[in-house]
Amino acid sequence: MFAGWKRKPCLYVLCFLCCCLVLLPVPAFEPHQTHPSEVSALEGVANSLIDDHKNLKGWKNGGDPCLMNWTGVICFGELGSDGYFHVMELLLMNLNLSGTLAPELGLLSQLHILNFMWNELTGSIPKEIGNIKSLQILVLNGNRLSGSLPDELGYLPNLNRFQICENQISGPIPKSFSNLNSIRHIHFNNNSLSGQLPPELSKLSTVHHLLFDNNNFSGNLPSEFSNLTTLKILQLDNNNFNGAEIPASYGNLSSLVKLSLRNCSLKGPFPDLRMRKLQYIDLSLNQLSGTISNILSNNITTIVLSHNKFSGSIPASFSSLPILQKLSLDNNFLTGSVNVDLWQDKSFSSSATFSINLANNSLSNVIGYLDPPTNVTIRLQGNPVCRNANIRNIKLFCDPESKAKVNHIWRDSKTNSSTRVCPLQACPTGNYFEYAPASPSPCFCASPLRIGYRLMSPSLSDFPPYETTFESYLATSLNLTVFQVFIDSFLWEGHRLRMYLKLFPLPSDDHLGTFNRSEVLSIRDKFTSWGFPGNELFGPYELLNFTLVGPYTYVNSDSSGKSKNKGILVAIILSMAFITGVISATATALIMRKRATLLRMERSRKRQCSTLSIKTEDVKSFTFEELALATNDFSESAQVGQGGYGKVYKGSLPDKTIVAIKRGREGSLQGKKEFLTEIELLSRLHHRNLVSLVGYCDEEDEQMLVYEFMPNGTLQDWLSAKSGESLDFAARLRIALEAAKGILYLHTEANPPIFHRDIKASNILLDSNLTAKVADFGISRLAPQLDAEGLSPQHVSTIVKGTPGYLDPEYLMTYQLTDKSDVYSIGIVFLELLTGKQPIMQGKNIVREVKLEQHSGKMYSVVDRRMGSYPCECVERFIGLGLKCCADKPDTRPSILDVVRELENIHRMMMPETGVQESSSDSPSRCFSKSSSLNSGGDLISAANLDVAPR
Numbered sequence: 001m002f003a004g005w006k007r008k009p010c011l012y013v014l015c016f017l018c019c020c021l022v023l024l025p026v027p028a029f030e031p032h033q034t035h036p037s038e039v040s041a042l043e044g045v046a047n048s049l050i051d052d053h054k055n056l057k058g059w060k061n062g063g064d065p066c067l068m069n070w071t072g073v074i075c076f077g078e079l080g081s082d083g084y085f086h087v088m089e090l091l092l093m094n095l096n097l098s099g100t101l102a103p104e105l106g107l108l109s110q111l112h113i114l115n116f117m118w119n120e121l122t123g124s125i126p127k128e129i130g131n132i133k134s135l136q137i138l139v140l141n142g143n144r145l146s147g148s149l150p151d152e153l154g155y156l157p158n159l160n161r162f163q164i165c166e167n168q169i170s171g172p173i174p175k176s177f178s179n180l181n182s183i184r185h186i187h188f189n190n191n192s193l194s195g196q197l198p199p200e201l202s203k204l205s206t207v208h209h210l211l212f213d214n215n216n217f218s219g220n221l222p223s224e225f226s227n228l229t230t231l232k233i234l235q236l237d238n239n240n241f242n243g244a245e246i247p248a249s250y251g252n253l254s255s256l257v258k259l260s261l262r263n264c265s266l267k268g269p270f271p272d273l274r275m276r277k278l279q280y281i282d283l284s285l286n287q288l289s290g291t292i293s294n295i296l297s298n299n300i301t302t303i304v305l306s307h308n309k310f311s312g313s314i315p316a317s318f319s320s321l322p323i324l325q326k327l328s329l330d331n332n333f334l335t336g337s338v339n340v341d342l343w344q345d346k347s348f349s350s351s352a353t354f355s356i357n358l359a360n361n362s363l364s365n366v367i368g369y370l371d372p373p374t375n376v377t378i379r380l381q382g383n384p385v386c387r388n389a390n391i392r393n394i395k396l397f398c399d400p401e402s403k404a405k406v407n408h409i410w411r412d413s414k415t416n417s418s419t420r421v422c423p424l425q426a427c428p429t430g431n432y433f434e435y436a437p438a439s440p441s442p443c444f445c446a447s448p449l450r451i452g453y454r455l456m457s458p459s460l461s462d463f464p465p466y467e468t469t470f471e472s473y474l475a476t477s478l479n480l481t482v483f484q485v486f487i488d489s490f491l492w493e494g495h496r497l498r499m500y501l502k503l504f505p506l507p508s509d510d511h512l513g514t515f516n517r518s519e520v521l522s523i524r525d526k527f528t529s530w531g532f533p534g535n536e537l538f539g540p541y542e543l544l545n546f547t548l549v550g551p552y553t554y555v556n557s558d559s560s561g562k563s564k565n566k567g568i569l570v571a572i573i574l575s576m577a578f579i580t581g582v583i584s585a586t587a588t589a590l591i592m593r594k595r596a597t598l599l600r601m602e603r604s605r606k607r608q609c610s611t612l613s614i615k616t617e618d619v620k621s622f623t624f625e626e627l628a629l630a631t632n633d634f635s636e637s638a639q640v641g642q643g644g645y646g647k648v649y650k651g652s653l654p655d656k657t658i659v660a661i662k663r664g665r666e667g668s669l670q671g672k673k674e675f676l677t678e679i680e681l682l683s684r685l686h687h688r689n690l691v692s693l694v695g696y697c698d699e700e701d702e703q704m705l706v707y708e709f710m711p712n713g714t715l716q717d718w719l720s721a722k723s724g725e726s727l728d729f730a731a732r733l734r735i736a737l738e739a740a741k742g743i744l745y746l747h748t749e750a751n752p753p754i755f756h757r758d759i760k761a762s763n764i765l766l767d768s769n770l771t772a773k774v775a776d777f778g779i780s781r782l783a784p785q786l787d788a789e790g791l792s793p794q795h796v797s798t799i800v801k802g803t804p805g806y807l808d809p810e811y812l813m814t815y816q817l818t819d820k821s822d823v824y825s826i827g828i829v830f831l832e833l834l835t836g837k838q839p840i841m842q843g844k845n846i847v848r849e850v851k852l853e854q855h856s857g858k859m860y861s862v863v864d865r866r867m868g869s870y871p872c873e874c875v876e877r878f879i880g881l882g883l884k885c886c887a888d889k890p891d892t893r894p895s896i897l898d899v900v901r902e903l904e905n906i907h908r909m910m911m912p913e914t915g916v917q918e919s920s921s922d923s924p925s926r927c928f929s930k931s932s933s934l935n936s937g938g939d940l941i942s943a944a945n946l947d948v949a950p951r
Contacts, residue, residue, distance in 0.1 A: 073090060125149065159183055196220070730910060733907060800815060
């Protein structure tokens with residue numbers, strides 16, 4: 001019976017223990033699972049969604065939702081009284097989901113948070129959601145939902161936050177919504193809602209924010225809203241109230257911080273606004289008349305009353321408002337004088353600005369000396385005072401372009417003012433590490449969490465003076481120190497403020513420079529549960545994205561159970577601990593015996609490197625060993641670059657072909673998507689100005705792309721002088737033309753056409769002849785397909801991806817990617833070529849800077865001095881083309897075909913310059929960047945001391 005005992009003792013012990021397990025009293029796990037009706041509900045949700053990006057693949061693998069941590073499914077940590085686990089939160093934001101919302105959602109009877117923000121859902125909102133009486137947060141914004149609002153949603157007794165903004169919801173607001181007894185935040189802006197605002201909403205005794213702007217509401221403004229004693233923000237911009245008046249009773253809104261009724265077709269007098277908390281008022285683009293009230297709160301930051309019919313003088317009390325940032329009274333019928341006391345007695349910090357627009361009134365005089373500080377901008381054009389030649393400097397303020405504040409499109413936040421000098425190579429920036437700007441530990445290298453964040457209705461017009469306050473607010477809300485919070489950049493989107501945040505870990509003894517998993521999940525939980533304390537100045541916020549890259553990719557969406565789910569398996573783990581320990585000890589010998597076999601299998605697997613089921617032409621599938629051999633086992637000496645995807649190596653194939661091998665970081669979900677996208681696109685793209693894909697390698701833990709090698713690196717390297725050499729104007733123009741031709745091929749000749757989505761200087765590579773080739777198609781999108789009439793939609797609706805500084809501002813605001821988005825990005829590259837500057841540098845935006853110099857007649861002062869001499873006319877046309885490409889509105893930008901044609905025209909203008917006819921009358925006049933002076937004909941100038949453009 002025991003003949004084999006001496007030969008396989010471990011195996012027999014293991015078998016014996018397993019038999020004993022059958023006889024042991026094991027806890028009954030069957031009741032310890034998610035309630036069957038909720039499992040059925042989640043299955044119904046999955047069936048209604050289209051998950052092209054496989055973000056919900058865990059849902060398809062079966063198992064119990066609570067025990068298996070399904071993506072976005074958060075359960076209570078303890079069993080309910082019925083013996084089941086229940087779903088507490090459904091967080092499915094920003095997952096590229098399409099399809100519809102399932103009626104089965106109503107079966108999640110104990111749900112607290114339902115979050116489908118920033119997807120591409122269509123259809124209507126199911127009335128069955130009204131059955132979830134426990135629901136506290138319902139956020140569906142940023143989709144394409146349509147239809148009307150169900151009455152049933154008005155009977156959710158615990159609902160605190162209700163957001164459907166940026167959809168296509170139509171019809172009236174149901175009167176039943178007056179029953180939302182716990183509601184604080186109603187954000188319905190940017191839809192197609194219509195009809196009369198229900199007076200019944202005045203029963204909402206807890207509401208803080210009513211954001212109804214950008215809809216089709218009509219009728220009167222309900223006077224009953226004056227009963228909303230807790231209301232802090234009333235925002236109704238861009239509706240049509242058909243000549244209604246602002247109810248005088250609104251002066252009783254004692255908690256009101258912001259009143260925004262812009263472009264609402266309102267008439268009548270200026271309302272009595274003596275609310276002591278009021279900070280922001282916008283009544284512009286209406287037909288209000290009479291005089292402007294002299295009484296406003298000392299807390300006011302913004303007064304916008306332009307484009308009305310106000311008469312009388314500028315209220316004297318406006319001079320004593322201590323923190324006023326913006327005063328817009330333009331396009332009214334104001335008379336009298338402008339008193340310099342409006343700005344004279346104010347003390348401005350270095351970051352504060354004050355904008356005063358009094359244009360197009362009937363102001364006739366200035367009281368005092370008209371010489372405001374540099375951070376005060378004044379517009380007086382269109383007033384009689386501009387004809388008064390006795391007022392010194394008056395013309396400086398009467399020219400529409402002079403002393404007028406130019407709104408920036410995108411702006412870097414404050415830069416680190418520290419004098420510390422840190423070694424450039426000591427921080428692995430390519431792996432998403434960087435020096436923490438405000439860390440008390442000098443040169444602390446860390447990987448921050450990257451967060452997209454938006455203030456939905458702030459009560460301010462100029463953000464920089466409040467940056468430090470805002471960072472302290474965030475730090476306190478997240479239980480971090482203020483040194484850990486950094487506002488990387490921000491962008492005004494109308495009256496909303498989008499920003500990108502970086503949260504840095506604290507320095508520690510281990511110097512890892514990263515947050516641990518529990519810290520990441522805790523921070524994300526605070527954002528997604530809207531747990532920040534209210535702030536009257538900054539108003540409501542929304543999370544746009546919570547990006548996990550670099551060392552955080554392992555904290556993927558399938559592990560989003562947060563700490564609440566950790567208690568679910570405790571009983572099971574404890575009950576099995578002893579048995580597991582015994583089995584583990586017994587099995588160790590077997591594992592050791594199998595190790596050699598497993599290693600042999602791993603080596604064999606690494607030799608098999610083609611698991612992709614992609615049909616490719618002229619693209620080779622390489623083995624891991626072939627690419628390891630080509631790069632000397634991926635040695636540091638072969639590394640030529642590093643980016644978000646991974647490291648890039650120079651390799652030599654057996655046929656002596658030199659290639660660039662981009663090796664993805666292990667476990668990068670973003671990298672896997674980009675990997676597949678790039679192979680699919682590049683395998684069928686063939687153009688001399690696009691980087692060629694030679695091949696790829698794909699296996700379970702190795703993903704590599706093999707390109708033609710570009711020995712002269714990136715355009716960004718040349719513009720930043722990393723290459724040690726400089727490009728003259730002719731070379732820069734040729735690079736611009738070649739890059740534009742590559743994009744033209746993508747837009748018009750590729751089948752189907754492609755939007756690149758990430759055009760930038762670092763994605764334009766240069767071969768041995770400095771021929772430009774567009775690279776990196778990892779986030780590219782296919783253009784819309786032609787319909788039955790041969791027409792194509794103008795855009796692709798998608799979440800915003802790309803590089804700050806190059807992003808089309810219209811794409812940022814609307815999430816609509818078009819061919820003109822690529823045109824905007826290539827326009828930024830043109831301006832880089834001309835100036836040698838980065839798109840955003842030291843808080844300055846390249847478009848704004850070039851425009852300012854062009855308008856002031858100093859256009860050539862921004863031209864890169866390293867270019868040598870250049871034809872003046874050619875540079876003027878090139879700058880003009882770059883600015884046209886960067887126009888705010890896509891409709892005013894040229895097509896990429898027009899861009900190529902204009903570059904070819906400029907290139908032809910330079911042709912005489914390359915021949916022997918230097919003095920030909922057809923040759924453009926030339927400008928020189930150094931050691932030149934003006935000749936009698938005015939053809940030659942020095943860019944070093946140039947103040948005006950040559951003519």
